[in-house]
Amino acid sequence: MRKFLVITIPIVTLVFFICIMLSGSFFKKPLGKDDNIPESIQLILQDVESENWEGARDKTDNLSNAWKKIVKRIQFSSERDEINAFDASTARLRGAITAKDKSAAFIELSEAYEHWDGLGK
Amino acid sequence: MNEGLVVLVRSIIAFFSLLIFAKILGKQQISQLSFFDYVLGITIGSIAATLTTDLSSRAWPHFVGLLTWALLGYIMEVITLKWRYASKYIDGEPTIIIMNGKIMENALRKMKYKVSDIMGLLRNKDIFDLSQVDFAIIETNGQLSVLKKPEYEPLTPKDMNILKAPTGISTELIYDGILIDENLRQLNKTKNWIMDQLKMQEIKDISEVFLATLTPSGSLYVDKYKDRIKKITDIGDYKGPY
Numbered sequence: 001m002r003k004f005l006v007i008t009i010p011i012v013t014l015v016f017f018i019c020i021m022l023s024g025s026f027f028k029k030p031l032g033k034d035d036n037i038p039e040s041i042q043l044i045l046q047d048v049e050s051e052n053w054e055g056a057r058d059k060t061d062n063l064s065n066a067w068k069k070i071v072k073r074i075q076f077s078s079e080r081d082e083i084n085a086f087d088a089s090t091a092r093l094r095g096a097i098t099a100k101d102k103s104a105a106f107i108e109l110s111e112a113y114e115h116w117d118g119l120g121k
Numbered sequence: 122m123n124e125g126l127v128v129l130v131r132s133i134i135a136f137f138s139l140l141i142f143a144k145i146l147g148k149q150q151i152s153q154l155s156f157f158d159y160v161l162g163i164t165i166g167s168i169a170a171t172l173t174t175d176l177s178s179r180a181w182p183h184f185v186g187l188l189t190w191a192l193l194g195y196i197m198e199v200i201t202l203k204w205r206y207a208s209k210y211i212d213g214e215p216t217i218i219i220m221n222g223k224i225m226e227n228a229l230r231k232m233k234y235k236v237s238d239i240m241g242l243l244r245n246k247d248i249f250d251l252s253q254v255d256f257a258i259i260e261t262n263g264q265l266s267v268l269k270k271p272e273y274e275p276l277t278p279k280d281m282n283i284l285k286a287p288t289g290i291s292t293e294l295i296y297d298g299i300l301i302d303e304n305l306r307q308l309n310k311t312k313n314w315i316m317d318q319l320k321m322q323e324i325k326d327i328s329e330v331f332l333a334t335l336t337p338s339g340s341l342y343v344d345k346y347k348d349r350i351k352k353i354t355d356i357g358d359y360k361g362p363y
Binding site: 010013014017018020021022024075076077078079080081120 | 124126127130131134137138141144145176177178179180181184
Protein backbone atom coordinates (compact mmCIF):
# COMPACT_ATOMS: atom_id res chain seq x y z
CA MET A 1 0.00 0.00 0.00
CA ARG A 2 2.82 2.40 0.95
CA LYS A 3 4.71 1.53 -2.21
CA PHE A 4 1.55 2.23 -4.19
CA LEU A 5 1.19 5.65 -2.57
CA VAL A 6 4.85 6.61 -2.78
CA ILE A 7 5.76 5.27 -6.22
CA THR A 8 2.69 4.45 -8.34
CA ILE A 9 0.63 7.58 -7.73
CA PRO A 10 3.46 10.07 -8.49
CA ILE A 11 4.51 8.14 -11.61
CA VAL A 12 0.94 7.83 -12.91
CA THR A 13 0.33 11.53 -12.16
CA LEU A 14 3.49 12.63 -13.99
CA VAL A 15 2.75 10.38 -16.98
CA PHE A 16 -0.80 11.77 -17.12
CA PHE A 17 0.53 15.35 -17.04
CA ILE A 18 3.09 14.59 -19.76
CA CYS A 19 0.33 13.07 -21.92
CA ILE A 20 -1.77 16.25 -21.52
CA MET A 21 1.19 18.46 -22.41
CA LEU A 22 2.15 16.41 -25.47
CA SER A 23 -1.39 15.69 -26.68
CA GLY A 24 -1.38 18.68 -29.08
CA SER A 25 0.10 16.91 -32.09
CA PHE A 26 -2.46 14.09 -31.69
CA PHE A 27 -5.55 16.20 -31.07
CA LYS A 28 -4.89 18.67 -33.90
CA LYS A 29 -5.39 15.83 -36.37
CA PRO A 30 -8.97 15.08 -37.50
CA LEU A 31 -10.90 12.84 -35.11
CA GLY A 32 -14.35 13.35 -36.65
CA LYS A 33 -15.87 14.22 -40.03
CA ASP A 34 -15.74 18.01 -39.98
CA ASP A 35 -12.51 18.84 -38.17
CA ASN A 36 -9.93 18.30 -40.90
CA ILE A 37 -7.97 21.56 -41.11
CA PRO A 38 -5.51 20.65 -43.95
CA GLU A 39 -8.38 19.33 -46.06
CA SER A 40 -10.48 22.44 -45.44
CA ILE A 41 -7.54 24.65 -46.43
CA GLN A 42 -7.01 22.55 -49.55
CA LEU A 43 -10.69 22.91 -50.55
CA ILE A 44 -10.57 26.69 -50.11
CA LEU A 45 -7.38 26.80 -52.18
CA GLN A 46 -9.17 25.02 -55.02
CA ASP A 47 -12.08 27.45 -54.86
CA VAL A 48 -9.78 30.48 -54.80
CA GLU A 49 -7.82 29.01 -57.71
CA SER A 50 -11.03 28.70 -59.78
CA GLU A 51 -12.26 32.06 -58.41
CA ASN A 52 -15.36 30.46 -56.92
CA TRP A 53 -15.64 33.14 -54.20
CA GLU A 54 -19.06 32.03 -52.89
CA GLY A 55 -17.79 28.48 -52.34
CA ALA A 56 -14.59 29.81 -50.78
CA ARG A 57 -16.62 31.89 -48.29
CA ASP A 58 -18.73 28.86 -47.26
CA LYS A 59 -15.65 26.73 -46.91
CA THR A 60 -13.95 29.41 -44.80
CA ASP A 61 -16.94 29.18 -42.44
CA ASN A 62 -16.42 25.43 -42.32
CA LEU A 63 -12.72 25.99 -41.62
CA SER A 64 -13.60 28.34 -38.75
CA ASN A 65 -16.03 25.80 -37.28
CA ALA A 66 -13.47 23.02 -37.57
CA TRP A 67 -10.87 25.26 -35.96
CA LYS A 68 -13.21 26.04 -33.02
CA LYS A 69 -13.53 22.30 -32.38
CA ILE A 70 -9.77 21.75 -32.61
CA VAL A 71 -8.95 24.66 -30.25
CA LYS A 72 -11.10 23.11 -27.51
CA ARG A 73 -9.00 19.94 -27.74
CA ILE A 74 -5.54 21.45 -28.06
CA GLN A 75 -5.80 24.46 -25.74
CA PHE A 76 -4.04 22.67 -22.85
CA SER A 77 -1.07 21.57 -24.93
CA SER A 78 -0.50 24.39 -27.41
CA GLU A 79 0.88 27.89 -27.33
CA ARG A 80 -1.64 30.71 -27.38
CA ASP A 81 0.36 32.69 -29.94
CA GLU A 82 -0.09 30.06 -32.65
CA ILE A 83 -3.82 29.80 -31.89
CA ASN A 84 -4.24 33.59 -32.08
CA ALA A 85 -2.16 33.76 -35.27
CA PHE A 86 -4.41 31.15 -36.94
CA ASP A 87 -7.50 33.18 -35.93
CA ALA A 88 -5.94 36.33 -37.42
CA SER A 89 -5.09 34.44 -40.62
CA THR A 90 -8.67 33.24 -41.11
CA ALA A 91 -9.97 36.77 -40.44
CA ARG A 92 -7.66 38.18 -43.12
CA LEU A 93 -8.63 35.32 -45.45
CA ARG A 94 -12.28 36.36 -45.15
CA GLY A 95 -11.30 39.90 -46.10
CA ALA A 96 -9.32 38.66 -49.09
CA ILE A 97 -12.25 36.52 -50.28
CA THR A 98 -14.68 39.43 -49.89
CA ALA A 99 -12.31 41.63 -51.89
CA LYS A 100 -11.88 38.75 -54.35
CA ASP A 101 -8.13 39.16 -53.99
CA LYS A 102 -6.59 35.92 -55.20
CA SER A 103 -2.97 36.56 -54.15
CA ALA A 104 -3.90 37.73 -50.61
CA ALA A 105 -6.13 34.66 -50.17
CA PHE A 106 -3.25 32.38 -51.19
CA ILE A 107 -0.88 34.14 -48.77
CA GLU A 108 -3.33 33.81 -45.87
CA LEU A 109 -4.15 30.17 -46.62
CA SER A 110 -0.50 29.26 -46.77
CA GLU A 111 0.14 31.12 -43.49
CA ALA A 112 -2.85 29.46 -41.79
CA TYR A 113 -1.52 26.04 -42.81
CA GLU A 114 1.89 26.93 -41.39
CA HIS A 115 0.32 27.93 -38.05
CA TRP A 116 -1.67 24.69 -37.92
CA ASP A 117 1.49 22.74 -38.75
CA GLY A 118 3.43 24.55 -35.99
CA LEU A 119 0.90 23.65 -33.29
CA GLY A 120 2.26 21.35 -30.62
CA LYS A 121 5.77 21.39 -32.06
CA MET B 122 -9.28 29.26 -26.07
CA ASN B 123 -10.50 29.54 -22.49
CA GLU B 124 -7.52 31.16 -20.79
CA GLY B 125 -8.90 30.75 -17.27
CA LEU B 126 -9.45 27.04 -17.80
CA VAL B 127 -6.03 26.55 -19.39
CA VAL B 128 -4.32 28.37 -16.48
CA LEU B 129 -6.34 26.21 -14.05
CA VAL B 130 -5.17 22.99 -15.72
CA ARG B 131 -1.59 24.24 -15.98
CA SER B 132 -1.67 25.26 -12.29
CA ILE B 133 -2.71 21.73 -11.36
CA ILE B 134 0.10 20.28 -13.51
CA ALA B 135 2.71 22.69 -12.09
CA PHE B 136 1.55 22.31 -8.48
CA PHE B 137 1.58 18.54 -8.35
CA SER B 138 4.75 18.22 -10.46
CA LEU B 139 6.51 20.58 -8.05
CA LEU B 140 5.15 18.65 -5.08
CA ILE B 141 6.38 15.33 -6.48
CA PHE B 142 9.80 16.75 -7.41
CA ALA B 143 10.19 18.42 -4.01
CA LYS B 144 9.34 15.10 -2.35
CA ILE B 145 11.93 13.29 -4.49
CA LEU B 146 14.53 15.95 -3.68
CA GLY B 147 13.87 15.32 -0.02
CA LYS B 148 13.65 17.44 3.08
CA GLN B 149 16.88 19.31 2.24
CA GLN B 150 14.94 21.41 -0.22
CA ILE B 151 12.47 22.51 2.41
CA SER B 152 14.93 23.22 5.22
CA GLN B 153 17.22 25.23 2.91
CA LEU B 154 20.27 23.28 3.94
CA SER B 155 22.72 25.24 1.87
CA PHE B 156 22.78 28.29 -0.34
CA PHE B 157 22.83 26.09 -3.43
CA ASP B 158 19.66 24.29 -2.35
CA TYR B 159 18.09 27.66 -1.69
CA VAL B 160 18.90 28.89 -5.20
CA LEU B 161 17.72 25.57 -6.62
CA GLY B 162 14.40 25.99 -4.84
CA ILE B 163 13.89 29.53 -6.12
CA THR B 164 14.69 28.50 -9.72
CA ILE B 165 12.42 25.48 -9.65
CA GLY B 166 9.64 27.62 -8.18
CA SER B 167 10.14 30.25 -10.85
CA ILE B 168 10.00 27.67 -13.66
CA ALA B 169 6.79 26.27 -12.17
CA ALA B 170 5.31 29.78 -12.09
CA THR B 171 6.12 30.37 -15.78
CA LEU B 172 4.72 26.95 -16.62
CA THR B 173 1.46 28.05 -15.04
CA THR B 174 0.90 31.48 -16.52
CA ASP B 175 3.04 31.88 -19.65
CA LEU B 176 0.41 30.94 -22.21
CA SER B 177 2.45 32.26 -25.15
CA SER B 178 4.50 29.07 -25.07
CA ARG B 179 3.56 25.43 -24.60
CA ALA B 180 3.59 23.86 -21.12
CA TRP B 181 5.90 21.03 -22.21
CA PRO B 182 9.21 22.97 -22.56
CA HIS B 183 8.67 24.47 -19.10
CA PHE B 184 7.96 21.04 -17.71
CA VAL B 185 11.20 19.72 -19.25
CA GLY B 186 13.04 22.62 -17.57
CA LEU B 187 11.38 21.81 -14.26
CA LEU B 188 12.21 18.13 -14.63
CA THR B 189 15.85 18.82 -15.58
CA TRP B 190 16.42 21.10 -12.59
CA ALA B 191 14.79 18.67 -10.21
CA LEU B 192 16.77 15.78 -11.73
CA LEU B 193 20.09 17.65 -11.46
CA GLY B 194 19.24 18.55 -7.86
CA TYR B 195 18.53 14.90 -7.15
CA ILE B 196 21.78 13.76 -8.84
CA MET B 197 23.72 16.30 -6.77
CA GLU B 198 22.13 14.92 -3.62
CA VAL B 199 23.05 11.36 -4.55
CA ILE B 200 26.63 12.40 -5.38
CA THR B 201 27.07 14.23 -2.08
CA LEU B 202 25.64 11.23 -0.22
CA LYS B 203 27.85 8.62 -1.90
CA TRP B 204 31.06 10.60 -2.45
CA ARG B 205 32.36 12.54 0.52
CA TYR B 206 35.03 14.32 -1.50
CA ALA B 207 32.38 15.86 -3.74
CA SER B 208 30.18 16.55 -0.74
CA LYS B 209 32.96 18.70 0.75
CA TYR B 210 33.17 20.67 -2.46
CA ILE B 211 29.42 21.09 -3.03
CA ASP B 212 28.04 21.41 0.49
CA GLY B 213 31.22 22.77 2.11
CA GLU B 214 32.27 21.65 5.56
CA PRO B 215 31.82 22.98 9.07
CA THR B 216 34.47 25.55 10.03
CA ILE B 217 35.72 26.14 13.55
CA ILE B 218 35.84 29.88 14.14
CA ILE B 219 36.35 29.89 17.93
CA MET B 220 38.69 27.27 19.34
CA ASN B 221 39.44 27.04 23.04
CA GLY B 222 37.94 30.48 23.47
CA LYS B 223 40.14 32.06 20.79
CA ILE B 224 38.77 33.56 17.59
CA MET B 225 40.30 32.06 14.42
CA GLU B 226 40.78 35.20 12.35
CA ASN B 227 41.96 33.37 9.22
CA ALA B 228 38.96 31.05 9.25
CA LEU B 229 36.67 34.05 9.68
CA ARG B 230 38.26 35.81 6.72
CA LYS B 231 37.94 32.68 4.58
CA MET B 232 34.26 32.31 5.47
CA LYS B 233 33.72 36.03 4.77
CA TYR B 234 32.11 36.52 8.18
CA LYS B 235 32.57 39.72 10.16
CA VAL B 236 33.05 39.62 13.94
CA SER B 237 29.73 41.46 14.23
CA ASP B 238 28.04 38.59 12.31
CA ILE B 239 29.49 36.10 14.78
CA MET B 240 28.38 38.25 17.72
CA GLY B 241 24.88 38.34 16.24
CA LEU B 242 24.81 34.57 15.75
CA LEU B 243 26.06 34.08 19.33
CA ARG B 244 23.32 36.37 20.63
CA ASN B 245 20.82 34.19 18.75
CA LYS B 246 22.17 31.37 20.91
CA ASP B 247 21.62 33.51 24.07
CA ILE B 248 25.34 34.16 24.51
CA PHE B 249 26.26 37.79 25.11
CA ASP B 250 29.76 37.26 26.48
CA LEU B 251 32.50 35.85 24.23
CA SER B 252 34.44 34.57 27.23
CA GLN B 253 31.74 31.93 27.81
CA VAL B 254 32.46 30.27 24.46
CA ASP B 255 34.79 27.30 24.24
CA PHE B 256 34.09 26.24 20.66
CA ALA B 257 32.03 27.84 17.90
CA ILE B 258 31.50 26.21 14.53
CA ILE B 259 29.87 27.62 11.41
CA GLU B 260 27.86 24.78 9.91
CA THR B 261 27.39 24.26 6.18
CA ASN B 262 23.95 25.86 6.40
CA GLY B 263 25.44 29.08 7.82
CA GLN B 264 24.16 28.45 11.34
CA LEU B 265 26.45 28.70 14.35
CA SER B 266 26.88 25.80 16.77
CA VAL B 267 28.33 26.71 20.15
CA LEU B 268 29.92 24.70 22.92
CA LYS B 269 30.14 26.71 26.12
CA LYS B 270 33.01 26.46 28.59
CA PRO B 271 32.20 23.81 31.22
CA GLU B 272 31.83 26.43 33.98
CA TYR B 273 29.08 28.18 32.01
CA GLU B 274 27.11 25.04 31.17
CA PRO B 275 23.77 24.83 33.03
CA LEU B 276 23.61 22.56 36.06
CA THR B 277 21.92 19.25 35.28
CA PRO B 278 20.35 16.64 37.61
CA LYS B 279 23.29 14.39 36.75
CA ASP B 280 25.75 16.94 38.15
CA MET B 281 23.81 16.86 41.41
CA ASN B 282 23.48 13.07 41.36
CA ILE B 283 19.70 13.35 41.29
CA LEU B 284 17.83 10.47 39.69
CA LYS B 285 14.95 11.54 37.47
CA ALA B 286 12.37 9.26 35.89
CA PRO B 287 12.06 9.60 32.13
CA THR B 288 9.03 11.67 31.17
CA GLY B 289 8.57 10.37 27.65
CA ILE B 290 6.57 11.89 24.85
CA SER B 291 2.94 12.76 25.43
CA THR B 292 0.29 10.94 23.42
CA GLU B 293 -3.09 12.36 22.47
CA LEU B 294 -5.97 10.56 24.19
CA ILE B 295 -8.81 12.91 23.32
CA TYR B 296 -8.86 15.37 20.47
CA ASP B 297 -11.78 17.59 19.50
CA GLY B 298 -14.10 15.75 21.90
CA ILE B 299 -13.34 12.32 20.44
CA LEU B 300 -11.58 9.54 22.33
CA ILE B 301 -8.66 7.95 20.42
CA ASP B 302 -9.00 4.26 21.43
CA GLU B 303 -5.83 3.18 19.67
CA ASN B 304 -3.63 5.51 21.74
CA LEU B 305 -5.47 4.53 24.92
CA ARG B 306 -4.70 0.85 24.27
CA GLN B 307 -1.08 1.71 23.50
CA LEU B 308 -0.68 3.24 26.97
CA ASN B 309 -2.50 0.29 28.61
CA LYS B 310 -5.35 2.47 29.85
CA THR B 311 -9.07 1.89 29.70
CA LYS B 312 -12.01 4.14 28.95
CA ASN B 313 -13.09 3.85 32.58
CA TRP B 314 -9.72 5.11 33.71
CA ILE B 315 -9.90 8.22 31.55
CA MET B 316 -13.52 8.85 32.64
CA ASP B 317 -12.43 8.66 36.29
CA GLN B 318 -9.62 11.10 35.62
CA LEU B 319 -12.01 13.47 33.85
CA LYS B 320 -14.50 13.24 36.71
CA MET B 321 -11.77 14.33 39.10
CA GLN B 322 -11.50 17.49 37.02
CA GLU B 323 -15.31 17.92 37.11
CA ILE B 324 -15.78 16.87 33.50
CA LYS B 325 -18.89 14.78 32.86
CA ASP B 326 -18.46 13.92 29.19
CA ILE B 327 -15.61 13.47 26.74
CA SER B 328 -17.24 15.94 24.36
CA GLU B 329 -16.38 18.73 26.81
CA VAL B 330 -12.67 18.10 26.25
CA PHE B 331 -10.72 19.77 23.44
CA LEU B 332 -7.42 18.01 24.08
CA ALA B 333 -6.17 15.42 26.57
CA THR B 334 -2.63 14.05 26.47
CA LEU B 335 -0.80 11.54 28.64
CA THR B 336 2.92 10.92 29.08
CA PRO B 337 4.29 7.42 29.84
CA SER B 338 5.24 8.75 33.30
CA GLY B 339 1.51 9.33 33.98
CA SER B 340 1.21 13.10 33.64
CA LEU B 341 -2.25 13.90 32.25
CA TYR B 342 -2.99 17.22 30.55
CA VAL B 343 -6.61 18.16 29.94
CA ASP B 344 -7.92 21.22 28.11
CA LYS B 345 -11.65 21.93 28.03
CA TYR B 346 -13.61 23.88 25.43
CA LYS B 347 -14.90 26.12 28.20
CA ASP B 348 -11.84 27.77 29.66
CA ARG B 349 -13.70 29.93 32.26
CA ILE B 350 -11.01 32.59 32.24
CA LYS B 351 -12.56 35.89 33.29
CA LYS B 352 -9.69 38.24 32.55
CA ILE B 353 -7.69 37.43 29.44
CA THR B 354 -4.16 38.80 29.35
CA ASP B 355 -3.68 40.94 26.29
CA ILE B 356 -0.10 40.81 25.01
CA GLY B 357 -0.76 43.25 22.17
CA ASP B 358 0.96 46.60 22.77
CA TYR B 359 -0.60 48.52 19.90
CA LYS B 360 -4.16 48.98 18.70
CA GLY B 361 -4.87 47.03 15.54
CA PRO B 362 -7.83 45.69 13.60
CA TYR B 363 -8.14 42.68 15.91
